[in-house]
Amino acid sequence: MKTKFNFKIKLIKFVTLLFLLPSFGSLSSDTFQGFGQSVNAQTIEILLNSEWNLIDSNVDGNSIATEYFGGFYSPHLDDFFKHDYGGSCFETLKVSFTDMTQNSFNLDTIVEYISCNYTDPDEIEAVELYQSFYFELPFDANSTPKNPFTYEWADGGFPVMDLIITNSLGDWLLYRTAFLSTPTFHQNSFTMYPNPVQENLSINNTSNQSVSAIIYDVSGKLLQSHTIEANTSTINVKALNTGLYFIVFENESGERVSKKFVKR
Numbered sequence: 001m002k003t004k005f006n007f008k009i010k011l012i013k014f015v016t017l018l019f020l021l022p023s024f025g026s027l028s029s030d031t032f033q034g035f036g037q038s039v040n041a042q043t044i045e046i047l048l049n050s051e052w053n054l055i056d057s058n059v060d061g062n063s064i065a066t067e068y069f070g071g072f073y074s075p076h077l078d079d080f081f082k083h084d085y086g087g088s089c090f091e092t093l094k095v096s097f098t099d100m101t102q103n104s105f106n107l108d109t110i111v112e113y114i115s116c117n118y119t120d121p122d123e124i125e126a127v128e129l130y131q132s133f134y135f136e137l138p139f140d141a142n143s144t145p146k147n148p149f150t151y152e153w154a155d156g157g158f159p160v161m162d163l164i165i166t167n168s169l170g171d172w173l174l175y176r177t178a179f180l181s182t183p184t185f186h187q188n189s190f191t192m193y194p195n196p197v198q199e200n201l202s203i204n205n206t207s208n209q210s211v212s213a214i215i216y217d218v219s220g221k222l223l224q225s226h227t228i229e230a231n232t233s234t235i236n237v238k239a240l241n242t243g244l245y246f247i248v249f250e251n252e253s254g255e256r257v258s259k260k261f262v263k264r
Helices: 042-049 121-134
Strands: 031-033 051-057 070-073 080-086 090-098 103-113 149-157 160-166 173-178 189-195 199-203 211-217 223-230 230-237 243-250 256-263
Touching: 042 149, 051 121, 070 173, 080 121, 103 211, 189 256, 211 230, 223 230
Parallel strands: none
Antiparallel strands: 051 070, 051 173, 070 080, 080 090, 090 103, 103 149, 149 160, 160 173, 189 199, 199 230, 211 223, 211 243, 243 256
């Protein structure tokens, strides 16, 4: 599971319209490149309005196995991040953030921690490695965050965008998201179950409008497209391979949000 990386970061600048993401950057195991101009205040809005999914990492010289995925977002745009991670089951961590700027933030108080009783050694190792990026271990209510955290951007190629977060020790996590959301059309408008799913994915739509639902893999390849009415709809995903997917919801006004699900 442990793969060492030599990772050199070049200055990353990000040019964006809120809903159109031009492709201009690329990522390899040793180079992270891009060009353009800074997004200034909009950077924070993008960070907080998106759901970010772990796709690569270098923590203490090791890579976290991405099948034990981790991700974070800011529920209801509150002043804390919610982290979900796990394999056979899920853990949830809520931690408040402070001193948010367009390129850095600090972590403060653990608001909530819901643990999972992992038994697989690889899962335990992956989750502990993910936790250790943000906190000194052992992990408990008195853990010390590895402040400050800096973040930089790159366009992952339409319709995805990449975000790299670096802690005070120089470790990094690379996250990916699909389309950006807005406060008026948000992830909380949609819930999906079961997740992970084997065959039929149920979607509860509380946005009071019909939307399109488009499924992409983590590389941004379009796989399925559906129309989702208000209330509850079902999508058959049996034909998808095992792995992590984005589902992008778009209304008639062009507003978009993304959610993630795992196909077993």
